[in-house]
Amino acid sequence: MNHKNNFSEISKRRYIVKISGMVQGVGYRPYIYNQAKLSNIKGWVSNHGSSVVLDIEGERKTIKGFLIKIIKTPPDLSTIEKIRLLSKEYKGYLDFQIKSSSSDAKGLKFIGGDVATCPQCLEEVLNIHDTRYHYPFTTCTACGPRYSILRKLPYDRNNTTMDDFQMCPSCEREYNDSTNRRFHTQPNSCPNCGPSLSLLTNVGKKVAFINLIQKTIDLLQRGKIVAIKGLGGYHLACDAENQEAIKALRKRKNRPHKPFALMVKDIEAAKELCVINEIEEKILLSNKRPIVLLEKKAPKELLDVIDPNMKKVGVMLPYTPLHYLLFQGTITALVMTSGNASSAPIQYENHEAIEKLGRIADYFLIHNRDIHIPVEDSVVKVVNDKEVLVRRARGYTPFTFPINTSEEVLALGAEEKSTFCAAENQYGYMSQYLGDLKDFDTHRIYEKAIENLINLLGLKPKIIVHDYNGSYLSSQYAETMTGKKIAVQHHHAHMVSCMVEHKLFSPVIGVVFDGTGLGTDGKIWGGEFFVGTRERFSRVGHLKYATIQGGNQAIKEPWRIATSYIHAMDYHEKKVLKVIDEKSINAVTQALDQNFNCFESSSVGRLFDCVASLLNLRQKITYDAQAAIELENILDPSVKEYYGYDIGEENGLYQIDYKSILMGVLKDIEKQVPPSLISARFHNTIGKVTLEMISRIKERYRVNRVVLSGGVFENTYLLSYIVKGLKKRNCDFYYHQQIPTNDSGISVGQLGVAAAIEGKG
Incomplete structure (x- = not known):
């Protein structure tokens, strides 16, 4: 008998397994538990930091099959990055358990994003016989809030804002039942024990009504604007078919032209409004549920008040139970715009929302589940059959990516469209989109988000990376921090952000087109051609400098830019800028002659602004890049x-002369050629000259890889034109898909540069 027992123990094995990746908040421990029971594996599983650790025993063959199962076919939301396996002395466990979590300050950290409501939870919410019927906070291991409610790791209820709610006996049973899909669902709750809704007036007075959702639907149908608290913050909502309500929202929010996003009832409603291809439909229906930019199909008068002067409209589908419930009436589409005043950050705390949005919203539909970190809706589009992120936020953040540094680094990003990145243990972590740091409240949230991510990661940054422009608020914030400082030129960061995304290390031709960025010569760059690596770059070409008058005001008033370009060409400004009064034009030309409040710029973005002004599309903008966007549209x-x-050459630098291009535009204007043709010819010219510049640089420097980056490449037509030309020239080319091409990607590039520099050191 003893001999058999000894033999049995010898034939069994014990292993400690550490699995790192997106393995928390995805139902991975319950999945492992159930697979262990099925495979007769003994031991335990636990959250450890942001990893999952198993201590398992069983027959060697059985353990192998068990590990293959849990690693090759994990839950849908999980992503496995790294596995460590250690053999240990056999202990003789009697069963398999889920043990209490523990922290691990030194381990790899992977933080899950918020996830849209799954079909099973939605079925319960809409089932009149279910205990969670019409319950707006229904969730399970496959869906619901994650990052927005997380205070610290590991992802356990007591580390989230759901710690404020004690589970009732029924929810406790679900939580502890290994056969239930809510087994170890951290935000688990029901109407008896979870968060609840309140409906308030815009002065904070409660509206007494039994069915608050139905009352909200009634208010929306009556043309009211309702501030609705969602997963990552507030939305301002109104009926998308009520033009008066939309006009009121624009007026109150001081947003006369900037496009609004739509939330529609279902995919069928989306197809009524827009042309949707297979890839776009898949993204719309994904568990990330971003805003997708889609080609308009509905009647012009319906969508033009939502997205004026645009060919596309941003559309998303419901992603929380509350959203689905708002479409139980006759409304099929709601304007759902960020709950903020113009240029301010999204509101996410109840008392501040009422204070800041009370002049915009008529009513507030709020709940008492706190949002720890605000997260905007993500925005994506499809270019050349690929998903391209315009704004990386809810569902897509924090974004984890490999980066070749073992140092603890913090990259602070740009000033507008700001994000930041942290790095440790060969991985980078990109934050959500935060906005313009010149806004005081945005800067406050930026600081809080940095502190939160550093705390989640257990990070003590030794290297602080910032923009070369010391006047940026992100660069000034770097000066308040301890650690080694590295300044990275803005356009180099753009180029490297694309290299990091596509895992490029050897030299590339970097084409970086944007609006503004301080160059190493003290001038404003933005039409750049580089040859370089992650570590360093050489500027080998650019758009010829133009002297522009007006400082930051010129960016807001494109007519100043047009006047500056035309004045340099000795062309009669008043001949084309007829809508601008003569006194204003004279003031600018005199300032140009005296070099007063002027700057030299090689920016392609400013050239687009110039042409938009010459065509009288936009003389004053009300949102970033409006003139260029409308020119494309x-x-x-x-x-x-x-x-x-x-294309000329000066001091070894290729230079594109803008004068011949603008002369072609001006001649067409004199001939009264339709603006749609002039815009197309201008776009084609920028594409054509860019391709010729690349060909010349490729031949001179013997580099075949090309990366395209910078905010101008948000222009889908220009990007596609250049990509098509690069294919014909047999170039290896790369453009942004998962990291935004605009300034939101700067922090990733800064991190890439710092990692390369430190790697050499």
């Missing part, structure tokens, strides 16, 4: 012609 894609252009 009027172009006729059937036009193939382009204007003449000149």
Whole structure:
């Protein structure tokens, strides 16, 4: 008998297994528990930091099959990055358990994003016989809040804002039942024990009504604007078919032109409004549920008040039970815009929301589940059959990516469209989109988000990376921190952000087009051609400098930019800028002659602003890049012609002369050529001259890899034109998909540069 027992123990094995990746908040421990029971594996599983650790015993063959199962076919929301396996002395466990979590300050950290409501939870919410019927906070291991409610790791209820709610006996039973899909669901709750809704007036007075959701639907149908608290913050909502309500929202929010996003009832409603291809439909229906930019199909008058002067509209589907419930009436589409005043951050705390949004919203539908970190809706589009992130936020953040540094680094990003990145243990972590740091409240949230991510990761940054422009608020914030400082030139960071995304290390040709960024010569860059690596770059070409008058005001008033360009060409400004009064034009030209409040710029973004002004599309903007965006939206894609252009060379640098391009535009304006044709010819010219510059640089420097980056490449037509030309030239080319091409990607590039520099050191 003893001999058999000894033999049995010898044939069994014990292993400690550490699995790192997106393995918390995804139902991984319950999945492992159930697979262990099925496979007769003994031991335990536990959250350890942001990893999952198993101590398992069983027959060697059985353990192998068990590990293959849990690693090769984990829950849908999980992503496994790293596995460690250690053999240990056999102990003789009698069963398998889920043990209490523990922290691990030194381990790899992976933080899950918020996830849209799953079909099973939605079925319960809409089932009149279910205990969670119409319960707005229904969730399970496959869906619900994650990052927005997380205070610290590991992802356990007591480390989230759900710690404020004690589970009732029924929810406790679900939580502890290994056969239930809510087994170890951290935000688990029901109407008896979980968060609840309140409906308030815009002065904070409670509205007494039995069915608050039905009352909210009634208010929306009556044309009221309702501030609705969601997963990551507040939305301002109104009926998308009520033009008066939309106009009121624009007026109150001081947002006269910037597009609004739509939330529609279902995919069928989306198809009524927009042309949707298979890839776009898949993204719309994904568990991330971003805003997707789609081609308009509905009647012009319906969508133009929502997205004026645009060919596309941003559409998303419901992603919380509350959203689904708002569509139980006759409304099929709601304007759902960020709950903020113009240029301010999204509101996420109840008392501040009422204070800041009370002049905009008529009513507030709030709940008492705190949001720890506010997260905007993500925005994506499909370009060349690929998903391209415009704004990386809810569902897509924090974004974890490999980076070749073992140092603890913090990269602070740009000033507008700000994000930041942290790094440790060969991984980088990109924050959600935060906004313009010049807004006081945005800067406050930026600081809080940095502190939160550093605490989650257990990080003590030794290297602080910031923009080369010391006047940026992100650069000034770097000076308040301890650690080694590294300043990274803005456009180099753009280039490297694309290299990091595509795992490029060897030299590339970097084409970086944007609006503003301080160059190493003290001038404003933005039409740049580099040859370089992650560590360093050489500027080998650029758009010829133009002297622009007006400082930051010029960016807000494109007519100043147009006047500056035309004045340099000795062309009569008043001949084309007829809508601008003569006194204003004279003031700018005199300031140009005296070099007063002027700056030299090679920015392609400013050249787009110039042409938009010359065509009288936009003389004053009300949101970032409005003039250039509207210029793209009027172009006729059937036009193939382009204007003449000149490429010169000075001090070894190729230079694109803007004068010949603008002369072509001006001649067409004199001939009264339709603006749609002029816009197309201008776009084609920028694409054509860019391709010729790349060809010349490729031949001179013997580099075949090309990366395209910078905010101008938000322009889908220009990006596609250049990509098509690079294919014909047999170039290896790369553009942004998962990391935004605009300034939101700067922090990733800064991190890439710092990692390369430190790696050499």
